[in-house]
Amino acid sequence: MVAEPLGAAGAEGELSLGLLRRLVDTPDAFGSEVTMIAGEQDGRPVVFVLMTGDHPAQVAGFADPGEMGSAIWSRPCSMPAVVRRG
Amino acid sequence: MLDAGRRAPGVNGARHVSEPFAQAWSDVAGARVAVRRDLHAFELRVVRPPAAPPGSFRTASAGDTDQLERWTLAFAEDIGEAISPQEASETVARMLPHGDLAVWERDGEAVSMAAVVRRTPWSSSVAYVYTPPPLRRRGYASAVVAELSQRELDAGQSWCSLFTDAANPTSNHIYTELGYEPRCDFRYLTLTW
Numbered sequence: 001m002v003a004e005p006l007g008a009a010g011a012e013g014e015l016s017l018g019l020l021r022r023l024v025d026t027p028d029a030f031g032s033e034v035t036m037i038a039g040e041q042d043g044r045p046v047v048f049v050l051m052t053g054d055h056p057a058q059v060a061g062f063a064d065p066g067e068m069g070s071a072i073w074s075r076p077c078s079m080p081a082v083v084r085r086g
Numbered sequence: 087m088l089d090a091g092r093r094a095p096g097v098n099g100a101r102h103v104s105e106p107f108a109q110a111w112s113d114v115a116g117a118r119v120a121v122r123r124d125l126h127a128f129e130l131r132v133v134r135p136p137a138a139p140p141g142s143f144r145t146a147s148a149g150d151t152d153q154l155e156r157w158t159l160a161f162a163e164d165i166g167e168a169i170s171p172q173e174a175s176e177t178v179a180r181m182l183p184h185g186d187l188a189v190w191e192r193d194g195e196a197v198s199m200a201a202v203v204r205r206t207p208w209s210s211s212v213a214y215v216y217t218p219p220p221l222r223r224r225g226y227a228s229a230v231v232a233e234l235s236q237r238e239l240d241a242g243q244s245w246c247s248l249f250t251d252a253a254n255p256t257s258n259h260i261y262t263e264l265g266y267e268p269r270c271d272f273r274y275l276t277l278t279w
Contacts, residue, residue: 007208011127011247011269012100018204018211035092047103051087056096056274061103 002038002048005062016050016060023052030055088115093279096122101273108275117277123166124252124273128266131245133236136264139225141192143233145185150196154178154187157199161216165251177214187214188237190230198226200234210238211247215257232264 003020006013020036022029030052039047046063087094093115097108101124111117146154158174169177181187181201189196198221201214212234217227235246248266250257262268 007206010245011129014127014204014206014209014211014247015098015249017206018209021206022204033092035087035090037087049087049107051092051094054095056098056276057087057094057107059097059099059103059107061100 001040002045002060005045006048006060009060009062013060013062016048016058019050019052019058093117094277096274096276098274099272100127101271104273104275108277111277115279117279120276120278122274122276124271125249126252126258127269127272128248128250128261129245129269130235130248130261130264130266131239132265133232133239134263134265135236136225136228136232139190139192139229141190141197141226141229143230144189144191146182146187146189146196146199148182150187150189151178151182153196154182154189154199157216157218158214160218161214164216188230188234190226190233192226197221197224198230200227200230202234202238205243208244209247210235210243211249212238213249228260228264231261235264 003017006017006020023034031054033053035049035051037049038045041063044062047059047061049057049059051057094111097104097111099107108117108119112119155171155174155178158177159169159171162169162174178187181203186202188200190198198217199214200212202210203213204211212231215227215231238246246266248261249272250261252258252271
């Protein structure tokens with residue numbers, strides 16, 4: 001769901017995609033606690049958040065900030081893989 | 087994330103995303119936000135080879151381990167993200183077997199290092215660029231980064247990426263000379279709970 005837009009984002013999405021790929025290869029690379037949330041708008045991903053262990057949350061966006069906004073910020077949730085809106 | 091008890095110690099990402107995200111943590115949960123570092127994200131598709139300094143490029147080997155661990159520690163300290171000797175050892179041990187660490191060697195001695203720290207199906211990310219202070223300003227870092235980047239492109243990657251500290255105009259200039267083009271600005275913010 002997010003690999004393609006992260007790849008299309010070039011250097012802006014590379015860090016998130018690289019970390020995601022490393023997690024696929026080595027699930028415990030950053031410790032046991034991994035949180036991933038994708039914000040979706042009208043069926044397409046607009047923002048992706050990846051937090052591993054005690055590292056800073058890595059955020060990548062695929063839309064205008066206004067579009068990303070409420071797709072994720074205003075929807076506290078209990079560890080879903082995906083937060084959908086729209 | 088809040089319901090799950092997750093309290094991010096910080097947020098990193100392209101500035102147009104990381105800033106509103108950090109602000110949301112502040113608005114919703116009261117975290118105090120501070121800017122930790124501004125970074126430039128660069129992208130390279132064609133290497134502009136620099137004037138080669140004396141010496142040659144080679145992939146690092148097990149025999150380089152001790153020195154690479156020392157340099158990894160020194161690099162982390164240089165960028166203000168100090169790590170422990172054990173973390174430096176683990177970092178080198180993770181990259182070395184995959185040929186992801188490279189050095190510029192002169193007269194049988196390694197004088198500069200660089201590493202590929204991540205790969206995607208399309209790209210390789212270069213980091214851990216370090217030259218000991220007495221050996222700087224001789225073109226070693228440019229040479230090792232150029233050769234390592236070219237190696238990745240030759241292996242089929244479409245582009246290489248690299249992050250620099252926005253407050254370090256010297257490194258930004260060096261990488262631009264090699265063909266790295268600025269793509270976007272990242273902002274790393276800390277959150278205090």
